[in-house]
Amino acid sequence: MSIVVADMHTIIWYLRDSSKLSAIAIASLDAAIAAGDCIYISSISVVEIAYLVEKIRLPEAALNQLIEALSDPNIGFAVVPLSLAIAQAIRQLPRDIVSDMPDRIIAATALNLKLPLVTRDEKIRGFHLLKGGDILLIMLIYI
Template sequence: MSDLVDDTHALIWYLEDSPRLSPAANQAFEQCDRGEIIIYIPTICLVEIVYLQEKGRISADMKLQLDTALIAGTSGLILSNLTDEIVAALATIPRDSVPDMPDRIIAATAKHLGLPLISRDSKMPLSGVNVIW
């Protein structure tokens, strides 16, 4: 399996060790944990995690848990910052196909990096990126 980009819900379910992850997504995160592949985390995922914590929809320490994993460097999780190139890729994703701005940024990150996206979101394939779930 190649390196990947993840969607926010997939990252949260991975951090929660949730059974909602598909077998393919779970396998990807396991490979990442073993250092066999890199999974890029778009920075908008961090924003969404903080937002969901504030709304009480996920654990209040989810962001801290992720930060700890990233600082430790013991997995293949790497942040992918929002860059001008990702913004340019975002402009190629039709807003009527993927209307949610965070989803468009996530898809644009995958498109810019030329990597498949881990996502259950049915609209993500409309962005033109390969999706695994």
């Protein structure tokens, strides 16, 4: 099973400029697609991308590419909606370390699904180092 959860930066870079991703991140994402598995994207990441397009920090094409990828069954992207279980998993993430709500939701999504998280977020990586035995220790894939 090659299923992964990808954060907002990972998705944007994978779709638009994979040179910004590490070899292991690209391999993880490619393996999920090649195996016919999913790359899960938290619903908050879709909202973040739409918001950044509105603020003109991302081009409209970025959102369009994401929508096309989500609509194409051959690509294997799937949106994970925010759920009660994910909301409860957020409590496992110390707010003083991972304070940004979208980042907390994305990390909690991976925790709840018990799947690897492909991220560049240094605060989530800091939590990984702090929590030693937590599931995130085993499952973070660095960009």
